[in-house]
Amino acid sequence: MANSDAGGPLVELRAVRKSFGDNLVLDDIDLAIAPGEAVVVAGPSGSGKSTMLRCINGLEEIDSGSVRFDGRPVDPRSKSIGPMRAEIGMVFQQFNLFPHKTVLENITLAPVKVKGIEPAAAQARARELLETVGIPEKAGASPADLSGGQQQRVAIARALAMDPKLMLFDEPTSALDPEMIREVLDVMRELARGGMTMVVVTHEMGFAREVCDRIVFIDDGRIVEQGPPAEFFAAAKSPRAREFVDKIIHH
Amino acid sequence: MGALFDVLTDNFDELAGGLWVTLRLVGASFAIALVVGTLVAALRIAPSKWLQRLGGVYVETFRNVPLLVLLFISFAGLRRAGVPISNWAAGIGSLGLYTAAYVAEVLRSGVFAVSRGQIEAALSLGFSYGATLRRIVLPQAFRTVIAPLASITIAMIKNSAIVGVSLLALPDLLKEARIVQSRTFQTDEAFFWAAVGYLLITASATIAFRRLERRFAIRR
Ligand SMILES: Nc1ncnc2c1ncn2[C@@H]1O[C@H](COP(=O)(O)OP(=O)(O)O)[C@@H](O)[C@H]1O
Ligand SMILES: [Mg+2]
Numbered sequence: 001m002a003n004s005d006a007g008g009p010l011v012e013l014r015a016v017r018k019s020f021g022d023n024l025v026l027d028d029i030d031l032a033i034a035p036g037e038a039v040v041v042a043g044p045s046g047s048g049k050s051t052m053l054r055c056i057n058g059l060e061e062i063d064s065g066s067v068r069f070d071g072r073p074v075d076p077r078s079k080s081i082g083p084m085r086a087e088i089g090m091v092f093q094q095f096n097l098f099p100h101k102t103v104l105e106n107i108t109l110a111p112v113k114v115k116g117i118e119p120a121a122a123q124a125r126a127r128e129l130l131e132t133v134g135i136p137e138k139a140g141a142s143p144a145d146l147s148g149g150q151q152q153r154v155a156i157a158r159a160l161a162m163d164p165k166l167m168l169f170d171e172p173t174s175a176l177d178p179e180m181i182r183e184v185l186d187v188m189r190e191l192a193r194g195g196m197t198m199v200v201v202t203h204e205m206g207f208a209r210e211v212c213d214r215i216v217f218i219d220d221g222r223i224v225e226q227g228p229p230a231e232f233f234a235a236a237k238s239p240r241a242r243e244f245v246d247k248i249i250h251h
Numbered sequence: 252m253g254a255l256f257d258v259l260t261d262n263f264d265e266l267a268g269g270l271w272v273t274l275r276l277v278g279a280s281f282a283i284a285l286v287v288g289t290l291v292a293a294l295r296i297a298p299s300k301w302l303q304r305l306g307g308v309y310v311e312t313f314r315n316v317p318l319l320v321l322l323f324i325s326f327a328g329l330r331r332a333g334v335p336i337s338n339w340a341a342g343i344g345s346l347g348l349y350t351a352a353y354v355a356e357v358l359r360s361g362v363f364a365v366s367r368g369q370i371e372a373a374l375s376l377g378f379s380y381g382a383t384l385r386r387i388v389l390p391q392a393f394r395t396v397i398a399p400l401a402s403i404t405i406a407m408i409k410n411s412a413i414v415g416v417s418l419l420a421l422p423d424l425l426k427e428a429r430i431v432q433s434r435t436f437q438t439d440e441a442f443f444w445a446a447v448g449y450l451l452i453t454a455s456a457t458i459a460f461r462r463l464e465r466r467f468a469i470r471r
Binding site: 057059082083084085086087088089090092094096097098099100109110113114115144155158159162 | 366368369371372373374375376377378379382386387390391394467469
């Protein structure tokens with residue numbers, strides 16, 4: 001039986017350590033994420049946010065500790081990693097749409113080839129998702145013909161097409177012009193409202209305050225502080241988090 | 252002028268037959284070069300040092316041995332070793348495997364032009380490493396190297412002339428032109444028509460690659 005149905009966490013990191021060479025990037029990370037929870041991960045650049053996110057779907061191998069998804073260990077070297085990743089959507093800062101495929105093909109490729117869904121059904125679902133993210137008219141377009149905001153919304157639709165149990169976002173709006181940030185955040189807000197379990201690395205503190213259940217603040221590879229956004233913004237306890245909040249709020 | 256066309260009409264069957272042999276030689280070699288070149292490129296980027304080395308050995312061997320030597324080895328050498336290889340197999344094999352080394356190198360550069368993010372996007376959707384390579388990386392690599400692949404193909408078409416005049420004695424376009432020349436002593440005319448034949452093939456290949464490029468090249 002899947003762990004999340006039994007009331008356990010959907011994601012669980014325990015004493016995770018990870019180095020690149022002699023650069024200790026994740027230092028004893030403990031984190032549990034409940035089904036339906038929306039967590040924002042914040043922290044200075046280079047503090048290990050992306051690395052932590054990538055450990056959750058096995059894009060990075062950890063040195064010690066354990067990572068579990070839905071009760072099962074995440075092991076980048078095992079055969080089960082592919083099917084497990086198929087249950088975890090990931091959205092990248094640089095969108096990473098497949099440039100040799102149309103928008104519709106980007107969304108249907110994995111459902112058809114990984115999950116074995118009928119192409120017609122996958123296409124119908126893809127059109128629905130394009131509707132959801134607000135660009136139904138772009139189904140036949142090439143990614144290169146879309147704005148950054150549109151590309152990121154297609155990337156979200158592509159991840160959602162796999163019906164994931166969890167969505168990971170790594171600075172999804174950091175490569176966007178200001179006027180496009182809103183349209184992507186709106187889609188993410190709707191997702192969170194719909195009960196999607198999400199881990200979002202972002203500097204958008206307005207989004208964090210309004211949408212997430214918990215902020216996890218990372219500094220230098222450690223979780224320094226975590227809590228509901230209201231508490232975090234009003235009264236962060238650690239000096240590093242305070243400093244971070246002040247800098248972001250007064251900009 | 253009259254003599255020029257007489258040489259063509261008087262020896263049309265030989266020259267056209269030679270053109271046809273060259274076309275088949277080039278077509279089959281191209282297919283081998285693409286398939287083997289893709290496999291070797293896949294070795295070169297495999298997640299194992301040993302496979303990478305194996306691919307490297309292939310490329311260095313076939314790029315650093317003259318085609319003519321390959322032809323000698325594959326035909327005379329193999330036969331002396333008791334392998335009953337036909338002149339067709341030796342010609343197509345040598346030209347194809349030789350060209351594959353260049354295809355592999357160009358494809359490898361195309362693979363490196365595909366961003367790390369593309370691979371991560373595919374992996375995160377649940378594709379295996381192999382499926383990622385096959386569905387995402389290689390199709391993009393091919394699309395970015397259409398122009399250099401065209402140059403390799405043109406070079407291969409011209410290199411095919413070596414096959415006919417080597418000991419393999421395949422009756423290709425250049426071989427037939429030499430036969431016509433030695434029979435009629437109309438050297439300039441015979442080789443003029445051989446040149447026209449090669450130009451026909453290379454020009455068609457160029458046009459085909461231009462079309463491919465217009466249709467498939469990736470805009471980033
Ligand atoms: N593939 C890698 N190889 C070596 N060092 C890396 C790699 N990825 C990240 N790092 C290093 O790990 C640290 C944390 O990086 P990252 O997780 O990307 O931080 P963040 O997302 O918080 O900005 C940085 O010092 C970065 O240079
Ligand atoms: Mg990052």
